[in-house]
Amino acid sequence: MHFIPQVLFSLLLLATGIVAYRKYSFIRRNILLGRDETLTGSTSERWKNMVLFALGQKKMFRNWIPAVLHLFIYVSFVIVNLEVVEIVIDGITGSHRILAAPLGGFYTFMISLIEVLSAAALLATFAFLWRRNVQKVARFTQPEMKGWPFKDANLILLFEIVLVTAILSMNAIDYQLHQRGTPHYPDTGNLLLGQYLSNLFSSIGSNTLILMERAAWWTHIAGIFFFLLYIPHSKHLHIFLAFPNSFYMRQDTPKGHMDNMPVIMNEVKTMLDPSAEVTEIANPPKAFGAKDVTDLSWKSLMDAYSCTECGRCTAACPANQTGKQLSPRKIMMDTRDRLEEVGRNIDTKGTDYDDGKSLLGDYITAEELRACTTCNACVEECPVNISPLNIILELRRYQVMEQSDAPEAWTQMFNNLENNQAPWQFNPEDRLKWAEEL
Amino acid sequence: MKIPVMSDFVAAGEMPEVLFWVGCAGSFDQRAQKVTGAFVKILQHCNISFAVLGAEEGCTGDPARRAGNEFLFQMLAANNIAVLNGYGIKDIVTTCPHCFNTLKNEYPELGGNYNVLHHSQYIQQLIDAGKLAMKEDGVFKGKRITYHDSCYLGRANDVYEAPRKVLEVLDAELVEMRRCKSRGMCCGAGGAQMFKEAEKGNKEVNIERTEEALEVQPDIIAAACPFCNTMMTDGVKNKEQEEAVKVYDIAELIAMGNALMDVK
Numbered sequence: 021m022h023f024i025p026q027v028l029f030s031l032l033l034l035a036t037g038i039v040a041y042r043k044y045s046f047i048r049r050n051i052l053l054g055r056d057e058t059l060t061g062s063t064s065e066r067w068k069n070m071v072l073f074a075l076g077q078k079k080m081f082r083n084w085i086p087a088v089l090h091l092f093i094y095v096s097f098v099i100v101n102l103e104v105v106e107i108v109i110d111g112i113t114g115s116h117r118i119l120a121a122p123l124g125g126f127y128t129f130m131i132s133l134i135e136v137l138s139a140a141a142l143l144a145t146f147a148f149l150w151r152r153n154v155q156k157v158a159r160f161t162q163p164e165m166k167g168w169p170f171k172d173a174n175l176i177l178l179f180e181i182v183l184v185t186a187i188l189s190m191n192a193i194d195y196q197l198h199q200r201g202t203p204h205y206p207d208t209g210n211l212l213l214g215q216y217l218s219n220l221f222s223s224i225g226s227n228t229l230i231l232m233e234r235a236a237w238w239t240h241i242a243g244i245f246f247f248l249l250y251i252p253h254s255k256h257l258h259i260f261l262a263f264p265n266s267f268y269m270r271q272d273t274p275k276g277h278m279d280n281m282p283v284i285m286n287e288v289k290t291m292l293d294p295s296a297e298v299t300e301i302a303n304p305p306k307a308f309g310a311k312d313v314t315d316l317s318w319k320s321l322m323d324a325y326s327c328t329e330c331g332r333c334t335a336a337c338p339a340n341q342t343g344k345q346l347s348p349r350k351i352m353m354d355t356r357d358r359l360e361e362v363g364r365n366i367d368t369k370g371t372d373y374d375d376g377k378s379l380l381g382d383y384i385t386a387e388e389l390r391a392c393t394t395c396n397a398c399v400e401e402c403p404v405n406i407s408p409l410n411i412i413l414e415l416r417r418y419q420v421m422e423q424s425d426a427p428e429a430w431t432q433m434f435n436n437l438e439n440n441q442a443p444w445q446f447n448p449e450d451r452l453k454w455a456e457e458l
Numbered sequence: 459m460k461i462p463v464m465s466d467f468v469a470a471g472e473m474p475e476v477l478f479w480v481g482c483a484g485s486f487d488q489r490a491q492k493v494t495g496a497f498v499k500i501l502q503h504c505n506i507s508f509a510v511l512g513a514e515e516g517c518t519g520d521p522a523r524r525a526g527n528e529f530l531f532q533m534l535a536a537n538n539i540a541v542l543n544g545y546g547i548k549d550i551v552t553t554c555p556h557c558f559n560t561l562k563n564e565y566p567e568l569g570g571n572y573n574v575l576h577h578s579q580y581i582q583q584l585i586d587a588g589k590l591a592m593k594e595d596g597v598f599k600g601k602r603i604t605y606h607d608s609c610y611l612g613r614a615n616d617v618y619e620a621p622r623k624v625l626e627v628l629d630a631e632l633v634e635m636r637r638c639k640s641r642g643m644c645c646g647a648g649g650a651q652m653f654k655e656a657e658k659g660n661k662e663v664n665i666e667r668t669e670e671a672l673e674v675q676p677d678i679i680a681a682a683c684p685f686c687n688t689m690m691t692d693g694v695k696n697k698e699q700e701e702a703v704k705v706y707d708i709a710e711l712i713a714m715g716n717a718l719m720d721v722k
Contacts, residue, residue: 276614343660394649420526441516
């Protein structure tokens with residue numbers, strides 16, 4: 021009967037793998053529903069960006085306090101997962117701490133490191149809960165954070181506490197059991213925190229301790245499996261997507277550059293000069309600009325999945341700060357929500373199904389779009405290089421070119437530009453009049 | 459005053475060193491016209507051979523493109539590129555960050571390739587080359603100046619240092635606002651907001667920014683964009699501080715510092 025835990029563990033591992041594969045494939049497929057975008061720039065530059073922004077968290081350090089707290093959780097997450105390797109081997113083979121003996125002193129070092137980082141992560145987690153629930157940092161309390169986004173953020177933090185508590189008690193109890201000479205509990209060396217934390221368990225009988233150690237072990241690994249399946253539904257997906265998103269970030273073009281529309285460029289060129297040479301466009305878009313998520317570039321869709329709703333963009337947005345409806349974070353959250361909806365529709369009702377809804381109108385309103393000053397503050401602030409501005413501008417293009425929907429004053433400006441080559445109603449012949457005054 | 463236009467140069471079989479792209483604001487807006495004048499005085503003072511396009515210049519298309527009207531943008535751009543390429547223009551300087559951004563970053567894909575400088579960069583080069591020496595005991599000595607970053611110069615094109623370097627020669631006290639450089643706050647005019655009423659909110663963007671500027675108690679708010687200039691000037695008026703705090707473009711400050719223009 022001693023093999024039952026092994027079988028259970030293997031089945032759990034397999035089931036997690038299958039479900040995770042389906043969930044993450046859904047996300048990948050959804051991102052690829054976006055329009056093609058030709059990548060420019062060098063691959064070596066892309067790797068550099070990934071190392072700088074995702075691995076190195078360069079932009080996080082624009083804001084020191086959250087950056088350091090975040091770093092604790094991030095580093096501990098990466099390092100703790102090394103212990104998961106051992107847990108998986110132990111789980112399948114029925115061994116216990118299989119790496120302790122072969123690694124010796126290095127094992128003690130690694131587990132001690134994990135303990136210290138876990139403790140730091142635990143402190144950071146409490147600090148983050150404080151910032152969200154007690155201090156109520158402004159960027160966490162905007163309207164789009166009400167409901168699920170607020171719960172999601174707290175759930176992840178509570179979850180973090182459970183995982184860290186499990187790993188710290190697992191190591192401490194293990195240490196205590198080894199000290200008592202309990203069979204199957206190998207020497208892990210003097211664990212930096214475990215040797216002291218183990219004293220907490222010194223008055224408990226060995227049989228109970230073994231049960232407690234098993235409970236902590238299972239909580240930890242089952243927790244990680246659950247976490248893996250929870251993340252695709254959560255803002256926490258950034259822990260994976262920050263990497264490809266930084267890799268595929270726009271490069272070689274200054275932030276002020278707006279995407280060209282070759283179809284319109286060609287049309288205007290041939291209109292002005294019928295003999296003009298134009299390059300044929302493969303797969304011209306069905307409409308100008310974007311009405312729904314599938315009209316956006318796949319990179320914008322990856323942006324939406326990479327967003328962890330930190331709100332640095334919204335906190336920096338001049339429109340949002342002055343009480344306008346626009347929130348760049350909401351633009352990203354809406355894009356993701358709508359994309360998930362489109363994805364589910366495809367899976368349940370087929371590719372041709374039209375639910376009559378769209379990103380523009382049903383999720384993002386004209387009022388929000390029209391408040392944008394295109395100042396790039398949101399793009400500048402995003403730690404993982406998301407561009408809410410790109411989406412805003414594509415939606416504006418659809419509004420103006422496909423729906424002829426522009427504020428009266430803009431229509432007047434367009435007329436002036438067309439007739440006088442200036443946004444105001446001046447005679448173009450008077451362009452040099454300023455010189456007379458000089 | 460007679461300002462050389464490109465067609466004159468061509469008629470004489472010559473090319474100017476640089477084309478001064480005046481922009482719509484610089485041409486038509488009364489306040490921005492003064493900046494145009496100041497920059498022309500600087501060019502003349504430094505004996506730079508320059509020309510303007512005059513009536514052949516049209517809007518670069520920036521507000522149309524950002525409002526979503528790509529057709530109109532492409533029309534305006536195609537006309538400008540035809541004129542610029544027709545004259546064989548290589549070097550352009552402009553006093554407007556929006557024109558600067560469009561000419562520099564968006565015309566190349568459309569067939570217009572030029573070396574484009576914003577006047578802050580151009581003036582910095584003149585100073586570095588020793589062509590624009592500042593007088594000792596400048597008129598701005600002891601004045602507090604705060605520079606307001608234009609989004610299309612700063613974040614859009616990473617030009618943060620040139621305008622500050624230019625201001626340094628004034629021998630004034632430069633003070634930074636709470637939000638500056640890559641964190642600089644927008645004046646509220648970009649993205650074609652200049653040409654419509656603001657959306658409903660609890661404050662105007664330019665008021666928020668002006669309040670921030672006034673916090674550092676400046677004598678002068680320095681701008682490098684005609685639209686920022688308008689927005690900040692309006693903000694200062696709204697706060698009834700127009701007697702104590704002046705809004706100037708960096709070109710005006712340099713022109714005044716060199717006695718090329720009266721100090722107001």
